[in-house]
Amino acid sequence: MKYGEKILKEFDVESDLEVWENKQTRDYVIKITLPEFCCLCPRSGYPDFATIYLEYIPNKLVVELKAIKLYINSFMNRNISHEDSINEIYSVLEKKLEPKFMKIVGDFNPRGNVHTVIEISSDLVVKKPAEEKEYTPRSRERSFSDKPRERRGTSDRASSRGSRDDKFKKDDKPRRSSNKEGFRKISYADDKKPKVVKKDK
Secondary structure (H helix, E strand, O other): OOHHHHHHHOOOHHHHOOEEEOOOOOOOOEEEEEEEEEEEOOOOOOEEEEEEEEEEEOOOEEEOHHHHHHHHHOOOOOEOOHHHHHHHHHHHHHHHHOOOEEEEEEEEOOEOOEOOEEEEEHHHOOOOOOOOOOOOOHHHHOOOOOOOOOOOOHHHHHHHHHHHHHHHHHOOOOOOOEOOOOOEOOOOHHHOOOOOOOOOO
């Protein structure tokens, strides 16, 4: 067995996937392309090839480049599906690095007229809330201490409607009274009327 074959066969992801300390305080993006991914079809044993695109924003740790290369190459003799392989890589790196953000895309070469792309991203992970509030209809939200609205009878509504109608009849559009000469007519107490002075033209 060649030394490379021995390394890949004995690769232990827990002890051999080396990580380094992230010494930077700012946020930055690491992009890694792994164009030689290979695994075996779990049904037929035929090889499947893919290019893996890894992108992440590190937190406290970064993955060592040679270690990620050996880890990816360790899939070469494993019978595993497209979906399981990419999900496993994502889970392992997420556990090891605990990044602020991570995205993995596995772009598999077409085989049998089928082209598959597997994508996993932190943005796509939907976390279920710890406590889900049950939906309560609005009618049930009112407490027993709340006073119910008083319901008016038919006669009360009719009387109120009648009073409104009478008010509208009384409060029709006000009429403007004026004499023929164009002066406003003003009413005074005790029927005392002012003298109307005609304006000379």
